[in-house]
Amino acid sequence: GIQVEQSPPDLILQEGANSTLRCNFSDSVNNLQWFHQNPWGQLINLFYIPSGTKQNGRLSATTVATERYSLLYISSSQTTDSGVYFCAVVSAAGNKLTFGGGTRVLVKP
Amino acid sequence: GAGVSQSPRYKVAKRGQDVALRCDPISGHVSLFWYQQALGQGPEFLTYFQNEAQLDKSGLPSDRFFAERPEGSVSTLKIQRTQQEDSAVYLCASTLQLSGTQYFGPGTRLTVL
Numbered sequence: 001g002i003q004v005e006q007s008p009p010d011l012i013l014q015e016g017a018n019s020t021l022r023c024n025f026s027d028s029v030n031n032l033q034w035f036h037q038n039p040w041g042q043l044i045n046l047f048y049i050p051s052g053t054k055q056n057g058r059l060s061a062t063t064v065a066t067e068r069y070s071l072l073y074i075s076s077s078q079t080t081d082s083g084v085y086f087c088a089v090v091s092a093a094g095n096k097l098t099f100g101g102g103t104r105v106l107v108k109p
Numbered sequence: 110g111a112g113v114s115q116s117p118r119y120k121v122a123k124r125g126q127d128v129a130l131r132c133d134p135i136s137g138h139v140s141l142f143w144y145q146q147a148l149g150q151g152p153e154f155l156t157y158f159q160n161e162a163q164l165d166k167s168g169l170p171s172d173r174f175f176a177e178r179p180e181g182s183v184s185t186l187k188i189q190r191t192q193q194e195d196s197a198v199y200l201c202a203s204t205l206q207l208s209g210t211q212y213f214g215p216g217t218r219l220t221v222l
Contacts, residue, residue: 030208041198043152043213050208086151095165095207096142099151 002027002091006100013077013107021072021103023087031090032063033097034072038083046072046085077107111135113214115201121220122191130186130217134203141184142211143176144200152200158184159207191221 003026013019025032034046047054047061049070054061058077063070074081084104088097114133122128134141140159144152145168154168160181169176173192178184188195198218202211 031211033210035213040215041146041218042215043200045210045212048210088151090208095140095157096154096168097144097152097202097211098154102151 002029002089002094002098004087004089004098004100006085006087006103008103009101011103011105013074013081013105015077015079015107015109017077017107018073018075019077019105021074021085021087021105023070023072023100025068025070025087025089027068028092029065029089030092030094031097032070033088034061034070035086035088036081036083037086037102043086074105077105079107079109081105082107113201113203113212115199115214115217117217118215119218119220121222123222124192125190127187127189128191128219130188130199130219132184132186132201132203132214134182134184134201135205135212136182138203138205138212139181140204140207141178142202142204143184143186144202145170146198146200146216148197155186155199188219191219193221195219196221 035043051065084102088099143155146152157165158178173189198216201214
């Protein structure tokens with residue numbers, strides 16, 4: 001099946017810093033989503049982005065489908081940005097989401 | 110409803126007990142998915158419904174796990190004779206179309222003692 005790798009696995013930021021999270025996937029995809037899992041376990045949709053670039057406030061994402069990677073940018077980080085960020089994809093031949101291992105982000109005040 | 114809801118939010122079971130976990134998808138969403146998330150890991154696929162039809166159950170870890178969606182809306186995940194390794198968060202997601210955005214519920218945290 002499709003493989004999804006996220007990097008870095010852990011990230012510690014000072015409040016106000018910018019960061020980039022990366023997601024590599026091994027095959028063509030119909031769906032790519034970025035999620036933020038908050039400390040209570042809720043998976044919050046950030047982006048649906050199988051290709052192209054999107055922005056939402058301090059967050060933006062870019063997926064280059066032909067090169068099989070996606071990037072999530074966090075600008076001017078805040079302590080509320082702490083949590084785990086997951087990238088998940090649906091392969092072109094499939095229906096289910098396959099998740100990466102996540103990036104654990106800690107933003108310090 | 111406004112989002113996907115799940116109940117109960119927390120469940121503690123003694124080893125060997127049967128449990129039933131409920132998912133209410135977003136109204137009108139045809140596709141429904143169940144995922145299992147072990148501590149410190151990403152969610153993993155269990156099973157998928159399109160309306161009332163269970164089209165993929167390849168992720169169910171054993172025949173103790175059973176899911177149904179008899180009327181094409183609410184779904185129930187049942188685990189028989191629970192084992193300690195079943196302890197995890199069980200997440201439900203729904204989507205309007207198969208390759209569209211999947212929206213997740215808050216999950217049910219199952220602890221098997």
